[in-house]
Amino acid sequence: MKNFLHHFREKEKVSGTEEIYESQCPFCSVQCTMKLVEERIVTRKRVSVNGTPNVTSEGRLCVKGMHAHQHHFNPKRIQTPMQRKGDAFVSITWDEAFALMKDRFESIQETDGKDAIGVYGGGSLTNEEAYLLGKFARVTLGTRFIDYNGRFCMSAAASGANDAFGMDRGFTNKLSEIPYSKCIILAGTNIAECQPTLMPYLEEAKQNGSFLIAIDPRETATTDLSDLHIKIKPGMDASFVNALLKVIINEKLVDSEFIINRTKGYEELCHHLDDSDLEQLSDVVDVPVETITEVARTFATSPTGMLLTARGVEQLAYGYDTVRNYLNLLLVTGKIGRIGCGYGAVTGQGNGQGGREHGQKADQLPGYRSIENLEDRRYVANVWGIDEGELPGKGVSAYEMMEKMDRGDLKSLFVMGSNPVVSNPNINFVEKALKSLEFLVVVDMFESETGQLADLILPSSSYLEDEGTMTNFEGRVALRKAARVRPEGVRHDWEILCQLSSVLGKGAYFQYSNPQDIFNELRLASKGGIADYSGITYDRLQAERVYWPCTEDDPDGEKRLFSESFPTKDGRASIGIVRNHVPSESVSAQYPLYLTTGRVLEHYLTGVQTRNSPGLRSRVVEPFVQIHPETAKRFGLQPHEMACLTSERGEIQLRCHVTDRIREDTLFVPFHWGGKQCINRLTSQELDPRCKMPSFKVCSVDIQPSYEKSESHVT
Incomplete structure (x- = not known):
């Protein structure tokens, strides 16, 4: 046989x-x-x-x-442009789709100005398409309103690293250095479910004697690997780090030589912490003084140490401050720029790193240049062949674009590679804002929840068909080859942008035959910027993944950052002062529990791809609420029964998963589902004042058996 x-x-x-x-x-x-x-x-x-x-x-x-x-x-893939006719979509040709967009975009801008159209991108686009989307917004449409879903993923870590180090690259070291780190702090990151193929690096570190400290309100497959799990109260990491710094400074465990030679701001930090009381901080964060002291001493005295953060500490209305304080911990102990010493913001999206480097953020131009810097504007304008004065200024963040739609300032939105009706906070409001638009275009493979509200859906190619570069968590640029030919009725994202620019009269600026042509322009546009790709070529990427920054003079790329200096004006890292934060939404009699959100192993982001993959959908078929047994008992809930969750913004119903692997005062819900069970119907729209990150990771809620649900909490 x-x-x-x-x-x-x-x-x-x-x-x-x-x-x-x-x-x-x-x-x-x-x-x-x-x-x-x-x-x-x-x-x-x-x-x-x-x-x-x-x-x-x-x-x-x-x-x-x-x-x-x-x-x-999946046969549900959209194969032709789909135009809304009443309550249904009908198939139209690409020529008809481009004619419709030309008519509607030109009409809207003629009546309400160039800034009446917004562009909304995604962190899964290739570098070439992210670059082209930013150019499309600013050159073709001439609008200042462009942002992307990475605002909800990496903005706190990116802004924190830029201000502390002068540069934001996901990981400052090579991944292969993790096993050489003798103490690793995992703050708000569940690598085992979000980036599981990285777990062997942590397992090898453990085998080499590393001490792993996990900070998370829940027990996860990641915390199971740790030597010490801090089950912190949601949203209290900034204050927790202040407690750690208090111990390290009081016990003189700092790296004085590193502080003197390579940082600034240490004296101000010491003065700031003078009046801090360790007992009070312990009570606020709900971590014993003995545990705080153990963490501080262990990390400070370890010969090498690393810090990995993710959305658990970043998706807060003070996520920037939280990241800055964790980076303070690295700087006062001198654990940066050496083998086994460094920082990693564990990027969530496939091209979350590259997606934020080349111009689809509201304040950025390619190469991590600033749209408000005159020299940067002149350089990029010259590459694009336009006058600097033609470049629009800084726009607003992703959620703030929704507010502008609701106020009538934005009349139209062009969405590519994102599903904002699921990924934004306060979804009831977001749906209302999107429905108020005069013209909504969505580019996607499937009819997503956002697509269901669109006037026009354009079918895009899949990862097996779309060639381009991606920049991974490690800061390496990789070339993804097209393995299959796209269906005849489908277009690549870059093709859509080029043809749409052509019908809108800007085709001369979008003369590309393939993604390599776009990348070569990106290389030039990024040259001299923080994220310099000028030394990277498709020929090189055929054989290897290349670290940035990579220039023609230094073609190897920088594998470990900050070994000798920081890319700041004086070469020094900045230690910042961070006040103690508490969530703005405190628990109360009406909303007595904290809600936090996150991922499960089987699904990705808003689930548009994974919920259309039967092998993944069948493993976790619906969202759920994770609740402690004592909490379930207190609220009259049984395992597997439906419960009604309410916040100031709305209500949803979810099935209970009862487990003792979560704090009694906290509920956890994954965010991969839309519709009536979208957890972001409850999350807070409060934004970080520095980076505009919403507070996904903590808000106050109530939970009751579904048959006892009350309408009184719904607004």
């Missing part, structure tokens, strides 16, 4: 019934590589997936990567 199957398989190969594709996972920031084998046996098709070697994940794949191809093959 075995010989027969072998003979049959060989016969299939000869007859051309087996095709092999090399590709790269479209999901998280690790960017694992893979080989897909598509076999056709009579009338049945079977796809098998295996990881392939690469320097980042070393050939590993997680369950999402193993099933990523399923959404590509």
Whole structure:
């Protein structure tokens, strides 16, 4: 029988019934590589997936990567442009779609000005498409209103690192250095479920004697690996770090030489902490003084140490301050710029790093240049062949764009690679704002929740069809080749932007034949910027992943940052003063519990791709609320029954998952679902004043059995 199957398989190969594709996972920031084998046996098709070697994940794949191809093959994929006619969508041609956009965009801008149209991007676009989207907004439309969903992912870490170090790159070191770190703090990051193929680095560190400290209100597969788990009260990390700094400074555990030679602001920090009381801080953060002292001493006295943060400490209305304080911890102990010493903001989206470097943020131009810096504006304008005065100014953040829609300032929105009706906070308001638009265009593979509100949906290509570069968590740029030809009725994102620019009279600025042409312009536009890609070429990327910054004079790229100096005017890192924060929404009699949100292993972002992958959807079919047994008992809830959650902004109903792996005062809900069970119907729209990050990770809620739900909390 075995010989027969072998003979049959060989016969299939000869007859051309087996095709092999090399590709790269479209999901998280690790960017694992893979080989897909598509076999056709009579009338049945079977796809098998295996990881392939690469320097980042070393050939590993997680369950999402193993099933990523399923959404590509899903027959629900949109194959032609779809225009809304009443309550339904009808198929139209691309010529009709471009004619419609030309008519509506020109009419709106003629009546209400160039800034009446907004552009909304995503952190899963390739570098080329993220770059082109920013150019499209500013050159073709001439609008200042562009932002992207990475605002809800990396803005706190990015702004914190830029202000502390002078540069934001996801990880300041090579991943291969993690096993050399003798103490690792994992603050608000659940790597085991969000970037699982990185876990072997932590496991190897443990085997080498590293002490792992996890800070999370919940027990997770990541905290299970730790030597010490701090089950902190939600939203209290900034104050917790102040307590750590108080111990380290009082006990003279700082790295004085590093502080004197390579930082500024230390004396001000000491003065700020003089009046801090450790007992009071302990009470506020709900962590014993003994545990605070243990963490402080362990990290400070370790010969090497690393800090990894993620959305758990960043998605707060003071996420910037929280990140800055964690970076203070690195700086006062001198744990940066050496082997086994560094910082990593564990990026969530596939191109969350590259997506924020090349111009789709409200205040940025390519190369991490500032749109408010005259020299930067002149340089990029020259690359684009326009006058500096033609470049619009700084726009507003993603959620603030929703507020402008609601006020009538924005009349139209062009969405590419994002699903804002699920990813934004305060979704009831966001839906209302989007419905108020005169013209909404959504570019996507599927009819997402945002697409359902659109006037026009444009079908885009999948990761197996769309060639381009991605920048992973490590700061390495990788080339994702197109493994398959896109369907005839589908367009690549870059093709859509080029053709739309052409019909709007700006085609001369978008003369590209392929993604490599775009990348070569990106290289020039980024040259001399913080995120300098000028030394990276497609030819090089055929063989290797390359770190940025990478220039023609230094083509190897910088693998470990800050070894000798920081990219600031004086070469020094900045230690910042961070006050003690408490959530603005405190628990009360009406809303007695904290709500925090996050991910599950099987799903990705707003679920548009993973909920259209049967192998992933079947593993976790619906959202749920994680609740402690004592809390469930207190509120009259039973395992697996439906509960009604309410906040000041709305209510939803979810099934209870009762577990003792969460604090009694806290509920957890994953955010991958839309519709009536979208958890962001409850989350707060409060924004960080520095980086405009919403407070996804903490708000106050009530929970009751669904049959006892009350309308009184709904506004």
